[in-house]
Amino acid sequence: MPNKCIRVGILGIGSYAPDKILTNKELETIVDTSDQWITERSGIKERRIASPEQATSDLANIAAKRALEDANVLPEEVDLIIVATNTPDYFFPATACIVQDYLGASKAGAFDLLAGCTGFIYALSTAAQFVISGTYKRILVIGAETLSKVVDWEDRKTCVLFGDGAGAVLLGPVPEGYGLVHSKLGSDGSGKDFLSMPGGGSRIPSSKESIENKQHFLKMNGREVFKFAVRSCGDGTIEALKEVGMSSEDVDFFVPHQANDRIIRAAAKKLNISFDKIAINLDRFGNTSTASIPMALEEAVRQNKIKDGDNLVMTAFGAGLTWAVAILKWYDYRNR
Ligand code: UT7
Numbered sequence: 001m002p003n004k005c006i007r008v009g010i011l012g013i014g015s016y017a018p019d020k021i022l023t024n025k026e027l028e029t030i031v032d033t034s035d036q037w038i039t040e041r042s043g044i045k046e047r048r049i050a051s052p053e054q055a056t057s058d059l060a061n062i063a064a065k066r067a068l069e070d071a072n073v074l075p076e077e078v079d080l081i082i083v084a085t086n087t088p089d090y091f092f093p094a095t096a097c098i099v100q101d102y103l104g105a106s107k108a109g110a111f112d113l114l115a116g117c118t119g120f121i122y123a124l125s126t127a128a129q130f131v132i133s134g135t136y137k138r139i140l141v142i143g144a145e146t147l148s149k150v151v152d153w154e155d156r157k158t159c160v161l162f163g164d165g166a167g168a169v170l171l172g173p174v175p176e177g178y179g180l181v182h183s184k185l186g187s188d189g190s191g192k193d194f195l196s197m198p199g200g201g202s203r204i205p206s207s208k209e210s211i212e213n214k215q216h217f218l219k220m221n222g223r224e225v226f227k228f229a230v231r232s233c234g235d236g237t238i239e240a241l242k243e244v245g246m247s248s249e250d251v252d253f254f255v256p257h258q259a260n261d262r263i264i265r266a267a268a269k270k271l272n273i274s275f276d277k278i279a280i281n282l283d284r285f286g287n288t289s290t291a292s293i294p295m296a297l298e299e300a301v302r303q304n305k306i307k308d309g310d311n312l313v314m315t316a317f318g319a320g321l322t323w324a325v326a327i328l329k330w331y332d333y334r335n336r
Contacts, residue, residue: 014068
C-alpha cells in the first residue's frame with residue numbers, strides 16, 4: 001500500500017579501500033607521466049589498488065558489513081541490496097547476489113545497476129522509491145569498483161586517474177522533515193563513446209582480436225567528459241535545487257563525484273560554495289567511480305562535518321553519459 005508520508009534517509013554508512021597504495025611517483029616508473037602533471041591536471045596524489053585475489057564484491061562486502069554495523073541492523077533485516085558498479089565480478093550473476101550471500105542477507109532481493117560513475121546516485125534514487133512507497137524498510141546501496149583491473153596500464157591518459165574502493169549506505173525511513181528531498185537523473189547517450197569499455201559485450205564479443213586491439217580496457221576522451229562534467233555538476237545541481245525551491249545558498253555540505261579537482265573547483269565556483277563545505281578524497285583515492293561519493297561522504301560523517309538538519313547535496317557524472325543530483329536533509333542517526 002503506497003504511503004506518500006514515508007521519508008527516506010541514510011541510517012548507516014561504511015567504506016573500504018584496499019591496503020596497497022600506488023603513488024604518482026610510482027606511476028612515473030610505469031608510464032610516461034609525472035607527479036607534477038597528475039597533481040596539476042587532476043589533484044590526485046595516490047590511489048588504492050586491489051590485490052590480484054580481490055574482486056569488486058570483496059570490497060563491497062566489507063563496506064556493506066560496516067554500513068550494517070554502523071546502522072546496528074542485522075543482515076537478515078535487509079530487504080534489498082543494490083550494487084552500483086562498472087566493474088562487476090562477472091557479467092552475470094550480479095555482484096549484489098555475491099554480497100547477499102556473503103552477508104547472509106537471507107531475506108534480501110539483489111541486483112546490480114549500471115550508470116557509469118553516476119551509479120551510486122542512480123541506485124540511491126531507485127532504492128529510495130521502495131522505501132517511500134512502503135514496499136521495503138532497509139536497503140543497502142553500495143558503490144564498488146576494481147577499476148585497476150580494466151584500465152590499460154600502458155595508457156597514461158587513463159591509468160593515472162582511477163582507483164579501487166567501495167562505499168555503502170543503509171537506507172530506511174527517517175522522521176518527518178529529514179531525508180531525501182529530491183533526486184534528479186539525467187543522461188545523454190550521444191556521448192556513449194566518450195567513456196566506455198567497448199569489448200566483451202554483445203557489440204564486440206571477446207575474441208583474440210578484441211584482446212589484441214585492447215578493446216577490453218577502459219577508453220576515455222578526457223576533454224569531452226571534462227566539459228560534460230563541469231556543465232552537469234554546476235548547472236545540473238542548480239537546476240535540481242531550483243526544482244524544490246532551493247538555491248546554492250541553501251547548501252550546507254556538498255559531496256561531488258571525485259574525478260578531478262578542477263571539475264570540483266569549477267562546480268564550486270558556479271555554486272558559490274566555499275571549499276570547506278566540500279568533501280574531497282580524490283587526492284588519496286583517485287577516481288573510484290561509483291564508490292567515490294559514499295567513500296567521501298563516510299569520511300565527512302566521521303569527521304563530523306555534516307550536522308543534523310544540514311542540506312546535503314551529492315552530484316555525479318559519468319559514462320553513458322549520465323549525471324545525477326540528490327538533495328538530502330541530513331538525519332544524524334549516530335546521535336539518536
Ligand atoms: O568519472 C568520470 C571519469 N572521467 C573524468 O572525470 C575525466 C574528465 N577529464 C579530465 O579529468 C581531464 O580531461 C584529464 C585529467 C583526463 C586530462 O586533463 P586535460 O587537461 O584535459 O589534458 P589533455 O587530455 O588535454 O592532455 C593534455 C596533454 C596532452 O599532450 P599534448 O597532446 O598537449 O602534447 C596529453 O598527451 O597532456 C598529455 N597527457 C599526459 N602527460 C603526462 C595526458 N595524460 C598524461 C599523463 N602524464 N598522465
